[in-house]
Each structure stands twice: as structure tokens, then as C-alpha cells.
Amino acid sequence: MDREVDFRAVFKALAAPLLVLTPDFVMLAANDSFLKLTGGSEADLVGRSFFIVFPSNPNAPDNPNEEGAEALRASLARVLATGERDYMALQRYDIEVSGRPGVYEERYWSTINVPVLGPDGKVKLIVLRTEDVTEFLRQLKRSGEGGVTGAQAELEAMRSDVYVRARELHDLNERLQRTHRQQRETMSALQAAFERQRRFVFDASHDLRSPITGLLTELEVAISEPDSDPHQILRKLMLGCERLNDIVADLLELARLDAATPVATELVDLADLVMDELERRTLTTTVAAQLDQRVLVCASRIRLVRLLNNLLANAERHTRTTIDIVVAADPPDAVLEVIDNGPGIAPADRERVFERLLRLDDAYRQDPGGSGLGLPIAREIAQSYGGHLYAADHPTGARFVLRLPLAA
Structure with missing residues (x-):
């Protein structure tokens, strides 16, 4: 017969002292072993920040090796960063003697911090398991x-x-x-x-x-x-x-x-760059340009010409009637767009077109002699100047967007 397990009761009854923390170190639950070990109650702990209830060792000697709360904070941070359990070295943290306020007993602890991951793989909770090893260390003293x-x-x-x-x-x-x-x-x-x-x-x-x-x-x-x-x-x-x-x-x-x-850089006006290349090139299709003036970037003009020509060649290969070129400022970026009204690029292929030597079927039919290097070169030029080149959504055709930092 199937029986529903009361996991809260199981957690409370476990012999190992356990404390459950949120990623910002708020205490959610403590089992009976932990409460007995620390001399606290659920009312004292649950809903409160761990490092407010347990600050630096209140009775630590003047010893640079006594890291206390900072060592634990570093361990919890590692758990959050890596998503893996973290084993701490022995730590000293003294506990106030029951019924004797202000009187503390020297205690040593061995602690393991274990992450609880959510469906997205991120740390949702941290389970702190600690053991009091003070008696083991005292035994060494008594045996002598x-x-x-x-x-x-x-x-x-x-x-x-x-x-x-x-x-x-x-x-x-x-x-x-x-x-x-x-x-x-x-x-x-x-x-x-x-x-x-x-x-x-x-x-x-x-x-x-x-x-x-x-x-x-x-x-x-x-x-x-x-x-x-x-x-x-x-x-x-x-x-x-x-x-x-x-x-x-x-x-x-x-x-x-x-x-x-390294290549020498200069201030480049993107509108002037586009106009110069349109006058120099002989295109087989109509080009409509919408160019804002004084959109300046700091880069190699020769390499930006190479980037622009690669985008124009790609658009000319696929467009049906018109190529649109847009230059505008969108602080902190300068933006250059090349848009065609061809068949477009499927969303699944918008990153693949930037892989070296990759040629989609449509591109191969349009130009069997193409190398598949034009778009990868264009993206790497953009990245070399702290920018980005990507294929964006567009109702008809392909839209390539170049973003470069605006020159100060």
C-alpha cells in the first residue's frame, strides 16, 4: 500500500543537525538536532538572517586564523556560484552556556553546505549540515x-x-x-x-x-x-x-x-561611409538609404568597408527588388542596418549563418561559388571594435543589424 511520507517530520527527526537557508541566507527551517546543538528555538531562527542571529564569534580570541562568520559566508557564496556542495575546514564558534548570559563555551564545528537546485538548475535553497567536533579535540587533551x-x-x-x-x-x-x-x-x-x-x-x-x-x-x-x-x-x-x-x-x-x-583606427562617419561605397559599387538592385549624419564610431575604415560590402553582397544575392540601408544613433550605440526583401532567414538559422564556411541551401543555390566566410568575417570585425552583428526579425526578408559603440 502506498503511504504518503511526511517529509517535514522526517527532516525534523534526522540525527544530523540541519539548517535550511535561502540564497540570501535567511533561515527557513531547522531540525530538532540543530536546535538542540545550538540551544535555540524555531521562533529564534526561522525567518531571520543567519548572520544576524549568528554574527562573528562572540568569544573568539585575538587570533588571525579565527575567520568564523566570514569563512561560512565565503563557503555559502561558493555554493551559490558553482551549484556544488562545499566542505568547510574546522571552525571555532563558541556557544553561550544555557542559563548563564554572557558566558560562552569554546566549540569547534565541521560543516558541509549542500545546494538544492530548482528545475532551471539554479540554487533555490542551501542545506547547512554541521557537526560539533569539540569533544574529539578535547579527548586529545584528556588522554594526556x-x-x-x-x-x-x-x-x-x-x-x-x-x-x-x-x-x-x-x-x-x-x-x-x-x-x-x-x-x-x-x-x-x-x-x-x-x-x-x-x-x-x-x-x-x-x-x-x-x-x-x-x-x-x-x-x-x-x-x-x-x-x-x-x-x-x-x-x-x-x-x-x-x-x-x-x-x-x-x-x-x-x-x-x-x-x-592591430589596425590603425580613426573616427568614421557611418553615413559618409555608406554613401561612398554606394557611389563606388555597381549594384544590380535598387537601394533606399535612410542615413542620419554625425553617427561616429572609432574603428578602421578599411575594415568597416569590408563589413559593409559583405552585408551588401549578401543582400544583393537574396533580395527581390530593394535593399534598405539605415544609419542611426541609439545611445550608447551607433546602428547600421542592411535589409533585403528576399526569402529571409529562419529563426533557427539566424546564428548559424555566422558560422565559418556554413552555407545554407538557399545561399548555395543563389551563389554556388560563395565561400561562406562573408558574414563570419563581418561579425568578427564588429566584435573586434566592441560591437555586435546579428540577424534580427523583419516582416519580409533578412535584416542584419550592426551595433558599435558611439565615439565620445
């Missing part, structure tokens, strides 16, 4: 009474040494755990970087092979068919060389961005 001369002093020193060494071991264990976490994070980052580099080299080699194969094919045709039109062959070879040059230029730009190669 009545023994050989000097034994009692030696055992007293041993008692103090156990306390100090326990704290030292705890500190060493914490340092080892931090080092281990850092090593794991470093190893994961190195493995991820190696995998990205391996995929990049493979994909780049594949993209380079296509124009090279095209060039070789045209040369073979020219050799095998002497009567073929040399002008037409040279034109195809020129297009293949331009394609190859574009890919190499993209790869070199990515290498410079990855290496954080």
Missing part, C-alpha cells in the same frame, strides 16, 4: 592527563595542530580543485580550438579546390581544342582567378582577426 611529564602539553599542542592542519588541508584542497577546474577548462578550450581549426582547414581546402579545378578544366579545354575562342577562355580563367583571390583574401582576413592584428 596523569601521564608522563610534558605529555599533556604535547597533546595540547597536538590538539591545536589538528585544528590548524585541518584548515590548511581544506585550503590546499580548494586550491587543487580550482587548479583542476582551470586545467579542464583550458583543455576543453584547446580541444574546441583544435577541432575548429581542423574543420576550417578541411573546408577551406575544399573551397580552394573548386576554383583551381575550374582553372585546370579551362586550360585542358584550351589545349585539347586549339580552335576554341581564346578570349572566352581567358575571360573564364580571369573569373576563376578572381574567385580564388577572393577566397584567399577572406582566409587572410580571418587569420588577421584571429591573431588580433
